[in-house]
Amino acid sequence: MAEHNLTIKIVLDVAALFIVAFPILALILWAQPYERGYFPNDESISLPFKDQTISESLLAALGFALLVVTILIVEIIRNVKGKSVTDKTLCGFEIPGWVWETYVGIGVFSFGASCQQLLVTVAKYVIGRLRPHFFDVCKPTPLTTTAQGYVTRFTCAGADSAKLTDMRLSFPSAHASFAMYCAVFFILYIEVKARWRGSKLLRHVGQFVVLLAGFYVGLSRIVDHMHHSSDVAVGFVLGGVIALITFVYLYKPKKSGPRNSWLTEPSTQPEILPRPVLMTHH
Numbered sequence: 001m002a003e004h005n006l007t008i009k010i011v012l013d014v015a016a017l018f019i020v021a022f023p024i025l026a027l028i029l030w031a032q033p034y035e036r037g038y039f040p041n042d043e044s045i046s047l048p049f050k051d052q053t054i055s056e057s058l059l060a061a062l063g064f065a066l067l068v069v070t071i072l073i074v075e076i077i078r079n080v081k082g083k084s085v086t087d088k089t090l091c092g093f094e095i096p097g098w099v100w101e102t103y104v105g106i107g108v109f110s111f112g113a114s115c116q117q118l119l120v121t122v123a124k125y126v127i128g129r130l131r132p133h134f135f136d137v138c139k140p141t142p143l144t145t146t147a148q149g150y151v152t153r154f155t156c157a158g159a160d161s162a163k164l165t166d167m168r169l170s171f172p173s174a175h176a177s178f179a180m181y182c183a184v185f186f187i188l189y190i191e192v193k194a195r196w197r198g199s200k201l202l203r204h205v206g207q208f209v210v211l212l213a214g215f216y217v218g219l220s221r222i223v224d225h226m227h228h229s230s231d232v233a234v235g236f237v238l239g240g241v242i243a244l245i246t247f248v249y250l251y252k253p254k255k256s257g258p259r260n261s262w263l264t265e266p267s268t269q270p271e272i273l274p275r276p277v278l279m280t281h282h
Contacts, residue, residue, distance in 0.1 A: 006090055013107055020114040027121050033168040034128030037152040040142070045134035047225040049163075054220055059175055063113075063182040066210070070186060071105040074194045105251070109185055112246030116181045116239055120174045129171035132225045137167045173227045176218030176235030177242075183214030184243035192253045214239075 038045060078084050079098035088095040131137075137158050144153035156164055187207045194203065218236055221227040227235075247253065 006088055010090075013111075017107070017111050017114060020111065020118055024114070024118050024121050027125055031125050033125045033165065036128045036130060036168065037150055037154070038130060038134065038140070039150055041149075044228060045130045045132055047132040047136070049133040049136045050224045050226075052220075052224050052226065054175065054217055056175070059178060059217060063178060064110075066182060067109050067186060067189075068106055070189065070194075071109070072102055074189070075099075075102045075105070078193065105189070108246060108251045112185065112242060112250065113178065113181060115246070116177055116242045117174065119238060119242070120172055120177050120235070123172055124169040124174070127171050128168045129228075129231070131167045131170040132228060134167050137163045170227055171231045171234070172238060173218060173221050173231045173235035175221050176227070176232045177239035179214035179217035180236045180239030181243045182239075183211045184240045185247055186210050188243070188247045189253070 075084065075098040078101075079096065084097040085101055086097055088097070088100045134140075137156075137160070138154075139157035140151070140154040141157065142151045142154050145151050158164055187210065190203060190207055196203075215236075218232040221232055222229055
């Protein structure tokens with residue numbers, strides 16, 4: 001019965017991940033972002049086009065590699081120290097507890113990353129904010145202008161169709177959101193599951209380095225003229241909040257041994273009963 005339930009759980013996990021991830025692909029392949037207009041004298045969208053410092057594929061590879069390798073190493077060490085969960089049985093095969101915990105950690109991380117990406121992608125296509133290099137990429141010719149000088153319809157002389165679509169996807173920053181999601185998830189995971197008796201500052205230094213790397217990714221998007229500062233700021237907030245929600249409410253981490261609250265240390269001290277109070281009668 002337990003084996004059957006485990007199989008159903010894995011199937012449902014994969015289905016849930018597909019349900020969240022498929023709309024992202026559908027939006028990218030078939031949707032068109034909202035066609036926002038512009039003011040001809042808007043200097044915020046007049047910056048020159050620059051190549052990206054960190055591409056989408058590189059960021060995704062680094063983010064997933066960081067978390068997958070971290071989770072794998074931590075679970076192996078916990079297993080060596082006898083802190084892993086009991087083994088599972090799946091399709092007649094014994095699955096070591098550390099393998100199952102690794103699957104759970106990577107699965108929850110991937111699901112949260114997909115939710116984060118879907119939220120950001122929907123916002124991009126619905127809002128259609130123009131990137132800082134809009135004029136350089138589009139080279140627009142106004143067709144319809146309001147009395148206030150706002151151009152509502154225009155044509156672009158630029159011939160790169162991919163860039164013409166991407167120039168409307170400034171808000172919010174997907175790079176900043178994913179980078180901060182990975183950083184916060186990593187920080188929480190290390191804080192809860194990677195405990196040792198050595199220097200606590202060493203662990204916090206590692207956490208800070210990862211946070212700093214995520215912060216740098218967001219700042220690079222401003223330097224590369226890919227995003228406005230507000231795009232990056234909102235991306236940071238979205239990624240951090242989703243990582244926190246994913247870790248606390250979906251992962252439901254265990255510090256060691258049996259399930260217990262991640263907010264408190266399991267007590268190892270024997271319970272001390274209060275001394276009886278002797279009543280005296282006068």
